[in-house]
Amino acid sequence: MNIIETSGLGKRYGGTWALRECSLAIPAGYVAALVGPNGAGKTTLLNLAVGLAAPSAGIVTVLGGHPAGSPAALDGIAYVAQDAPVYKNLSVADMLHLTRNLNRRFDQTYAETRLEELAIPLKRKAGRLSGGQQAQLALTLALARRPRLLVLDEPVAMLDPVARHDFMAIVLTAMADDGVSIVLSSHVLAELERVADYLILLSQGQVQVAGEVDDLLACHRVLTGPAAEADRYTERPVVHVRRAERPDAPPSRAGPDDPVPPGWEAHPVGLEELALAYLREPGAAALPGPARPAETSEPSGVRK
Amino acid sequence: MYSDQHLRVSDAEREAVSGRLAEHFAAGRLDQAEFDDRVRRAMSAKTRGDLRGLVADLSETGAPGGPELPRGSGGTPGDGPRGQSGAGSPIKFRLDAASGVPTYLQLVHQVEHALRLGYLTLGDQLPKVRDVVASLAINPNTVLKAYKELETKGLTAGRPGQGTFIQATLSQVALPELAGLRKALLGWLTAADGAGLDEDGIVALFTSALRDFHERRSGSRTRGGVASGETEGVA
Numbered sequence: 001m002n003i004i005e006t007s008g009l010g011k012r013y014g015g016t017w018a019l020r021e022c023s024l025a026i027p028a029g030y031v032a033a034l035v036g037p038n039g040a041g042k043t044t045l046l047n048l049a050v051g052l053a054a055p056s057a058g059i060v061t062v063l064g065g066h067p068a069g070s071p072a073a074l075d076g077i078a079y080v081a082q083d084a085p086v087y088k089n090l091s092v093a094d095m096l097h098l099t100r101n102l103n104r105r106f107d108q109t110y111a112e113t114r115l116e117e118l119a120i121p122l123k124r125k126a127g128r129l130s131g132g133q134q135a136q137l138a139l140t141l142a143l144a145r146r147p148r149l150l151v152l153d154e155p156v157a158m159l160d161p162v163a164r165h166d167f168m169a170i171v172l173t174a175m176a177d178d179g180v181s182i183v184l185s186s187h188v189l190a191e192l193e194r195v196a197d198y199l200i201l202l203s204q205g206q207v208q209v210a211g212e213v214d215d216l217l218a219c220h221r222v223l224t225g226p227a228a229e230a231d232r233y234t235e236r237p238v239v240h241v242r243r244a245e246r247p248d249a250p251p252s253r254a255g256p257d258d259p260v261p262p263g264w265e266a267h268p269v270g271l272e273e274l275a276l277a278y279l280r281e282p283g284a285a286a287l288p289g290p291a292r293p294a295e296t297s298e299p300s301g302v303r304k
Numbered sequence: 305m306y307s308d309q310h311l312r313v314s315d316a317e318r319e320a321v322s323g324r325l326a327e328h329f330a331a332g333r334l335d336q337a338e339f340d341d342r343v344r345r346a347m348s349a350k351t352r353g354d355l356r357g358l359v360a361d362l363s364e365t366g367a368p369g370g371p372e373l374p375r376g377s378g379g380t381p382g383d384g385p386r387g388q389s390g391a392g393s394p395i396k397f398r399l400d401a402a403s404g405v406p407t408y409l410q411l412v413h414q415v416e417h418a419l420r421l422g423y424l425t426l427g428d429q430l431p432k433v434r435d436v437v438a439s440l441a442i443n444p445n446t447v448l449k450a451y452k453e454l455e456t457k458g459l460t461a462g463r464p465g466q467g468t469f470i471q472a473t474l475s476q477v478a479l480p481e482l483a484g485l486r487k488a489l490l491g492w493l494t495a496a497d498g499a500g501l502d503e504d505g506i507v508a509l510f511t512s513a514l515r516d517f518h519e520r521r522s523g524s525r526t527r528g529g530v531a532s533g534e535t536e537g538v539a
Contacts, residue, residue, distance in 0.1 A: 031443050169441040176434045176444035194399065194407050194442045217406075270404060 001064040003028040003149050003181045004049050008058035010205075011044050018044040020205040022058070026183060026198060028148075030212075031175065033192050034185040035275055036202035042185040043082065045202065046153050049183070050079040063148055075104055078142035082153045084135040088127025092137060095126055099141045111144035114170075132163030139167060143174050150174065152184040156191065164188075168195060189272040199271070201278050209278050209286045213271055216286065220274055225264035309353040321346045321355050328362050392467070393431040394423055399440055407442055411450035419459065419474035422482060430460060430468040 002025045009022040019041035026032045034042050047053040048060050051069025059067075066073040086095060092115065100106040115122065118136050120129065126137060135155070142150060150171065156164040172195070174180050186192060192199070199216060201209035209216065269277075278284055322343050328334050334342070342358045349355045395418050397411055405413070418424040433447045451468050454460040461471040496506050 030445070165441050169438050172441060172443060173434060173438045176437045190401070194401070194440070194446070197443050197445050 001028045002026060002061075003030075003032075003064075004060070004062050004183060005065075006045075006048075006058065006060045009045075009048060009055055009060050010057035011041075011048060011053060012056040017056075017205055019048070022202075022205070022207055024200060024207050024210050026181075026200070028064070028181045029179065030198035031172070031182040031184070031196050032198035032200060033196035034183065034200050034202060035187075035189065035192070035279075036185075036208075037279060040202040041205040042202055043153055046079070046151055046183070046185060050077050050151055052079075076148040077151060078145045078147035078149070079151045080135075080138050080142050080153070080155060083158055084138035084155070086126040086129075086134050086137055089125060091123055091125055092120060092129075093122040095137065095141060096122075096144075099144070103145050105146055107144045107146055110146075111140050114140045114143075130163075132159055132166070135159055135163065135167055136170070139170055143170070143180075146178070147180060149181045149183065152182070154185055154187065157187055164191070189275050192275070193271045196271070199275070201275060203279070203282045208282065208284070209275075211286065216274060217269060217271065219286075220269045221266040222269050222273065223264050223266055309351065311352050313349055313352055313355055317352070317355060318346050318349060321349075321358060324359055324362075328359075333362055392429045394418075394428055395431065397431065397436055397440060399442070408446045408450040408453065411436075411447065412453050415450075415454055415459065416474055419470070424470050424473075426470055426473055428470045429466075430454075430470070432467055 004026045005024070007023050009019060010017060011019045018039075022041070022045060034045065036042050044053070048055055049062055049068055051073060054069070062068050062073045063076045066076075087098070090098065096108065096111055096115075099111075100108060112122075115137070118133065118140075120133050120137060126134060129137060135158070139155075152171070155171070156167055159167060168191070171182060171184075175182055184196075197213050199209060199211065199213050200207060278286070325334065325339060325342050325346065328339075346355060346358055349358070395414070397414055399407060399410055403410065415424065415430065430451065433444055433451070436442070436447045437444045451460065451462070455462060455468075459470065459472050459474070460468050462468050493506065496509070501509065
């Protein structure tokens with residue numbers, strides 16, 4: 001089952017396309033990370049998936065085929081928007097009351113237990129909680145709806161390292177307990193390594209990379225070799241070539257492992273390094289599996 | 305030593321000591337004859353010193369059960385994985401984000417390491433997936449992948465509804481021998497330190513000596529690891 005599936009999806013604001021020709025399929029049961037530079041269309045894509053915005057082109061379905069924004073979709077998805085917004089003038093107890101009454105399903109016991117564990121006082125105004133506590137409150141309200149899909153837009157960008165760890169621990173525990181699928185957008189590439197097992201790289205409103213993290217890491221290598229030969233390496237698509245100051249040892253990134261030219265070294269690549277290489281080279285693409293849109297099926301790697 | 309050693313005792317104090325002796329007798333620390341003898345002496349005791357002598361060789365609390373000794377006796381290493389997690393498993397995972405080793409492999413290695421050093425033995429439970437996820441904030445699929453890998457290697461087995469348990473052991477040496485070897489190694493380390501080697505120097509020397517050792521005996525026999533392709537664990 002695909003937790004989010006889009007086909008030719010586009011969103012135009014005025015004359016500008018925020019998202020264009022976006023076709024992807026995110027399977028259920030993963031922590032899928034949506035990565036891309038500012039303005040790549042991450043928030044737009046998430047807004048379309050949760051039904052907060054209507055597409056200008058194409059279609060988007062969630063939870064195995066429900067149109068985004070339909071009642072079935074709304075019941076099964078919880079969304080924590082950027083900066084974890086809460087009503088600053090409402091008390092925590094009122095936030096619970098409000099959320100319970102605005103939703104068909106709300107697990108009051110879960111919410112109260114979680115807030116008690118977090119030592120968040122029910123009488124405190126939400127606006128007077130610390131940033132970490134506000135994020136935890138928003139997350140608690142989202143999870144108390146017992147969603148099948150939890151969508152988080154830049155969930156940890158504003159949090160300090162401890163709050164970030166605690167926040168992600170709750171998210172991932174919900175996944176372990178209830179099998180909630182997670183889709184999150186993030187700038188914090190270093191965090192992805194231990195959290196994400198599905199990666200979607202968005203660039204200029206289009207999907208650049210999509211796939212299971214293990215597969216992506218298995219079919220990429222960092223190649224290091226003499227500078228003079230950097231241009232001659234054409235066996236496999238090269239994602240990004242980086243030249244070192246010293247002319248004799250430039251690291252360069254390349255596609256799948258096997259044939260390593262004589263005199264070159266191949267090293268395994270980390271997720272962060274992989275994402276950075278693609279972000280620096282918007283022309284390159286890696287789109288395995290069902291998410292592959294027809295028009296970009298040929299990897300247009302940099303072949304100098 | 306005791307300033308009240310020679311103070312006279314009351315009947316209430318004699319009764320209290322008799323009561324404690326009875327507890328120790330019930331716990332099996334005293335046999336019938338010793339118990340009768342000590343109670344008789346308690347009842348005729350004149351000073352606190354006399355009374356103390358009767359319970360001096362018995363533990364303070366009458367509570368049953370000795371102190372819990374951690375496994376891997378003979379001095380546990382400082383970074384021993386016996387952890388705060390409590391709940392069932394003797395080990396607790398930690399992650400090194402800078403190591404470059406995939407997260408699931410770090411978990412696998414830590415279990416193998418604990419098995420080699422005897423911190424984990426047959427029948428021990430691995431931490432529950434949920435607990436690992438909650439304490440490390442990692443993807444549950446990563447933990448499942450690590451546990452699956454351990455199961456594939458034949459080291460663990462999952463019991464439905466209960467958790468994952470150790471099924472095979474990697475330690476090639478019995479615990480008492482391990483303690484002796486550790487002691488000898490500590491002595492060697494002290495000598496190396498005395499000779500002026502720093503930690504890097506010690507590791508380098510040990511690694512090089514280990515390599516020589518392997519080269520010398522290679523050909524005649526191969527390393528005795530359980531899982532094939534196991535080459536880590538040096539230094």
